[in-house]
Amino acid sequence: MADLISSDSSTPSPLLVVGSVAFDNVITPKAEQERILGGAASYCSFAASYYANVRMVGVVGNDFGESDLDRLRARGIDLEGIMKDESGPTFFWKGKYHENFNRRDTLDIRLNVFENFRPDLPDSYLNSEFVLLGNIHPALQMHVLDQLSGNPFVLADTIDLWIETEREALLSLIKKVSLFVINDSEAEEMTGESNIILAGDKLRQMGPQSVIIKKGEHGAVLFHEDGKFALPAYPVTQLNDPTGAGDSFAGALIGRLASRNRTDFAAIKEAMLYATCTASLTVEAFGCDRLESAGKSEIEERVSTLQKLISVA
C-alpha cells in the first residue's frame, strides 16, 4: 500500500478507475521517448493513488510485462480488474507535439487487444462508491455503470472523437454522471458555444450534476448547482510532455473526493487544487515518471504554493 496524502475522513472510499492502458511513443519539440506506459487508466490510477485505494480496470496485451504491472502495484493499485489478453499486443499510440505544445498530431494508432475490450467488473469492485470513467467509448462507459450497485459518485471524461462519432451515446451517458470533465474545445464542440461560461451552463443542462471545463495552462472552471469556481493552473515552468495531464487531473480530483468521502461544492473545489497540482507533475516528464516518483510531500508543497498564488488576502 502506497503512502496516502492525509485527509479529514476516517473512512476513505475505494475508487474504481476504467480506461485504456497503452504504450505510447511521444515526440516533443525537445525530445522523444518510446514505449511509455500510458493510456487514460494508467495516468488516472497513478494520480489517484496518492489519495485513494484504486481499483483499476483495463486490458493489456502479450507485450505487457510483470515490471509494468509492478510499477502500478508499487503505488498500491489493485489490479484484479486488469485483464491480460494474450492474443496480441497492448494498445499503441504514437504522437508528435508542435512548437509550444499547444497542438499534437497522431502519427500512428493501433488498437490491438483494446479493440475487443469489454470492461466486465470483478465482483469485488461492484460496490465501488467512487467511479472514474476515463476516456473509452461511451457505450463501454455505460456498460460499467450498468454493473455497479448502489448510487456511486461518477466522474466521466471523454474526447472529441466520441463527440463527433458517438454523440447520442455520450448524451445518454452524461445524464447519469455526477461530474463531467471536458476541455474547452470539446465543450465548444458539444454545445456550439464558444463562451466558456455559457458552454458550462449548457453542459449542466444536458444532465450531469456538475461540470468542469479544463483550459490547460489557463486553469479550469467548475459549474455546480451551488455556484461556479475558477482556478488558475499551477505555474509550470518545465513543460516536457503534456500527455496525460487531463487524466491525471481527473484521477487526482476524484481520488481526493474518495479519500475525504465528500462530494459537495466545497469538497470539489478543494479537490481541484490537488488535481491541478498533481497534473502539473505529469507534464514535467514523459509518461507517468514524475507522477510515480514525486511523493506526497511534493504534491502538498504545490498545493500550498497554489493556495498562495490564488489568495487575495
Add this chain to the structure above:
Amino acid sequence: MADLISSDSSTPSPLLVVGSVAFDNVITPKAEQERILGGAASYCSFAASYYANVRMVGVVGNDFGESDLDRLRARGIDLEGIMKDESGPTFFWKGKYHENFNRRDTLDIRLNVFENFRPDLPDSYLNSEFVLLGNIHPALQMHVLDQLSGNPFVLADTIDLWIETEREALLSLIKKVSLFVINDSEAEEMTGESNIILAGDKLRQMGPQSVIIKKGEHGAVLFHEDGKFALPAYPVTQLNDPTGAGDSFAGALIGRLASRNRTDFAAIKEAMLYATCTASLTVEAFGCDRLESAGKSEIEERVSTLQKLISVA
C-alpha cells in the same frame, strides 16, 4: 464630482492619466458603430473615475465638441491637461474584430493632431503621486515622468508597435516604472519567452518593480517581489466590443490604489479584482458607454461575484 467607490483611506491621492484621445469606428461580428469616444486616456480615465480624482492629459482636435468634454466632466475628471488643437481633427482609428473577437485588423488610422502631441503638464498636476502612462510613444511617456516632482507610483502600459520599433526607449522607460502592465503576446515579444511565468520573471528583471501580464478572458498574473498572484477574468457572457478593456483594467487598477493610497502586494491584488470587474463592463458595449453608465454599485456587485468565483472555502 462623481460618486466614488468607497475605500479605507481618508486621504485618496489624485491620479494623473496620460494617453491618446480618439474617435473610433469599430466593426464587430455583431454590429458596428462610428465616432466612438475612445483612446487610451479616455478608457483609463472613465475607469479610474470610479475610484480617484483623475487629472487627464491629452490632445483633442477641432472636431471634439463640448458634449464630448461634458461626458468626461460628468465623471468628475479634471480636464485642465486636455489641450484643444484647432489645426485639425482628433486622432482617428477604424478597426474590425474577427469572429470570436480574438483578433482585430486596423482598417484606417489617422494621427491628425495626435502627431504633434507633447504632454506638457499643467503646474497643478506636477505633484501627482499616482501616474498612469497609457499607451503612447515611450519617449513621450518618459517626458511625462521627467516633469513630475517627488517619487510617484507609476503604472505604464504599452503596445506591440513600440516593442517592435522603439525597444530601447521602452527598456529605458520601464526601469523607472512601479508597475508595468502588458498582455501575454506582448510579454512574449519583449522577452522571447512563451511560458508566461518565465516571461513575467524576465520582465521584472528588466527593471519595473512589479509586472502584470494580462491574458484577456483567461485573467491576469501579477509578479511582485513578495510573490505572484493569478486572477481569473470576470465571467463575461455579453461580449460586444473588446476595445479599451486593457486601458480600463489599468485605469481602475491604479485608481483603486490611489483611492486607498496604498501600493503594497496585498493592495495591488485587491485592486486587480476591481480592475477585472471594471474592464468587464467596458467590453459589454461599444466604447465607454457601459463604463460611463454602470454606476459604482454594479462594480461592487461584480467584485463580490468575482470574490465568490475564486474562493476555495
